[in-house]
Amino acid sequence: MTLLCGAAKAMINPPEGTLLAGYLAKRPAEGVHDPLFAKVLALKIQNKTLLMISLDLVSVDSRYVSELRNEIHDTFQIPIESIMVHSTHTHSGPGGMTDENSIVYKAFSGIWPPYVESIVKDHYEKIKNAVHEALSSLTPCTVRYGKGKALGIAANRISIDRHFEPDLNVIIFERITGKQIIVYHFACHPTIMHADNLLVSADFPGAANKYLEQNEEVEMSLFLNGPSGDVSTRFTRKDSSFDEVERMGRKLSECVLSTIKASTKLSVNHLDSNIVPITLGPRRFETEDQLRGSLLKVQEEYKHGKEKGLTASELRRIESKIEGLTASINLVNKLQNVAQIKSEIQIVSIGDMYLATVPGEMFYETGWEITNEFDEVCEVLLLGNTNDYIGYIVPEKFYEDNSYESSMTLLEKGSTEYIASQIIKNVGGMKHVSNQRL
Template identity: 20%
Template sequence: MKKAILNFQIRNKVSSFFKKRRLCYSLVLILTSTSINAQNELPKIFRAGAATSNITPKIGTSINGNMQDATVRQIHDDTYARCIVLDDGQTRLAILTADLCMIYREEVDEAKLRANQITGIPVGNIMMSATHTHSGGTACSLFQSDPDKDYLKFLRERLADAVVRANNNLAPARIGWAVGKEPGQVFNRRWKMKPGKPLMNPFGKEDQVKMNPGIANPDLLEPAGPTDPGLPVISIQTPEGRPIALLANYSLHYVGGTGAGEVSADYYGMFVDRMKELLAPNDKQHPPFVAMMSNGTSGNINNVNWSAAKAPPPAALYSRMREVAEAVAAEAHKTYQNIKYQNWISLSSAQKEIALGVRLPDKEEIERAKEIIAKAQGPVMNTMEEIYARETMLMKDYPKQVSVLLQAFRLGDLAITAAPFEIFVEIGLDIKARSPFKPTFTTSLANGYNGYLPTPEHHALGGYETWRARSSYLEIGASTRVTKVLFELLRKLKNEQP
């Protein structure tokens, strides 16, 4: 009996010992797990950096943006590539704008690859777009302008440098955005005209609309489309509130009004200068504050009020540009005051390459073009018929399809879509209205150049933006296919959003 009692007491002590050990072990596991979780839940840090690179062309090289080539004679104001790099701790995105009318896909791809090799930012996470100034260096053959090979090499290096320098400037930051509205600087430039006078195009066929029909023209009927006055503004600051960078987007083609042969960043550059005056007037910091503007969906939008009762008096060179820049900057500054900042947001990107058909000239059109060119005085084509005949001959050997890159970025709850076209405003408005992200805006002339992107309805109306040339050559249904893919990318980003 005593032995049984003794055994029971021993078993109890052993059991109690192991229970205590298990309890201690459990406590160690809990504490270890808590320590690991604490390490995994360290505060998330959002970083941003911004920088510029000078891309001003040499005197004596080409300026495109017109039906005939021009030569750089003077630099009114330097042109730049401007870049913002954002980093959420896992993903880095680079957004770059360049003061160019447009730029080849090949140059952009090489610049992205060089930036990737130096910074490690994935090529698919880099967005590069042209602002569409018509007074910058030529980076793409269009009408009678061709780029200088040395300038293209220079551009590839300088675009990449802007990304690298912005990446080097990464520092803790906060970000916010708001959307303003400036309706006074945008007008649809395609007009329906009163019946009675045929609108003949350079191909000997009749259009239903006229681009830039003339102020106070008695035959004006109504604009052939809407405008988009929206002005999204993204602001990036240090955690203490010092401005790092600002990105705006506005759907205005360009303004113009430069001196002959003078290089200028147009109103985009003047907007940047004005935002610096408003937000960082005595900017002595390093790195300096960077403002930039991307071109929205402005393929059929310009700055002339065609329905005005009478034409305004001739404006001094650059004065209209400055008026537009100051009006848009004033609204951007007002919008800036309402921005609420976040210390951290998640970032993501998506892109897809698609093939689009090309509207090639037929045998009859080619023969007609040959006859027109044979009668021209040349080598410079002067009349619209001659210019488009030349384009027809250049288009006859184009491939039946071209590959285009479509892209979308997500910055928290904001989205940016990007495509390599001069996009019609109806397309941008549709994307804004139906996007799963609010706000959403579209950047035109991004990641290459494939001409105008009218809707099928606008193709039916005709007009300059639909005339087949290297500036407008995609299949009639291209915009429908492009929009479909952009919505696919937006949905993908939405589904992947944390």
């Protein structure tokens, strides 16, 4: 059976004045530093088609994804379960895509600007045009897979001593013309640019894509972010500047190209996909008085840190605790009437390569534990911020550490472990079905 692939991209820059999303600050865009893209990879074997859509946005929620999937299905007759929508998680892209009735918007309205229908509809039209172009360009291809390291780009942002492996996964779809469509997977918050930036940017993955696509043989490169809830450039970046975005992007692109050189052929004789609904409980917080007590302690820690001359990255870690506890105080009453949080995971197989989606910001440690379940059996890549956004997905043991991430999670303890179990169960089930085909 012959695998066909097609690719296309569309620019999705917001209008000037659009509020940027991702930080606790009002940030009207003053212009575009580098373009945002919607990128589409189409794969087909016989009558099975898969669409992988990667968007340079901070997140996509269930409403955005549901409406987009329905429009693509109605236009191209592609099944809903065969459409995956990923956000790269740049914090220098537009807000306005989050449903104002969602729990995430209600909890964090300071981070998520109000819903802007014109922006969303513009995205849908541009994405559908890119889908049409990708489907129209389907040609036979071969597949290669490489696994390498991208050193010096990311680290655990809560503590540099916490476990993190800078794994870089690269899938290369090579057309019969020799043109390559590169899909690369790496876990890291694209947050080199901080809250004072008012220019639209895809951050360092955008720079990496630019450098990759300057190669004559590369038709398109598509970035997929991994389980990066507690991973960023906090301890690796020199500063928060566009020069640093370029430096990190070039470094990542060089790692991708090195990994391609060491890649090996991947046999793909089938495609599969499945959506699994999940239901989670909302978090129950400490009392407001307890949280305010914790906040005072961390504020004192920050004050003493400045007096001791801590580095900017160390101060930023403490500052993020203050932000998280402040958010928790604001959340205490907002979740009282929430009974459950509904979302989904999606399992996609490309031959014996499995992509498992996560509807938010999963910690690296959990992703690592999931992939280790399948070590030497098959490759499993965890994609964060995909098909929905329900916030930080924190391991139970970290709920009491007062980190920004643990303070901000909307999910009850045990939610991470439940999501992980569902991913392991459903990847295993799809793998079993695949083995029966052989």
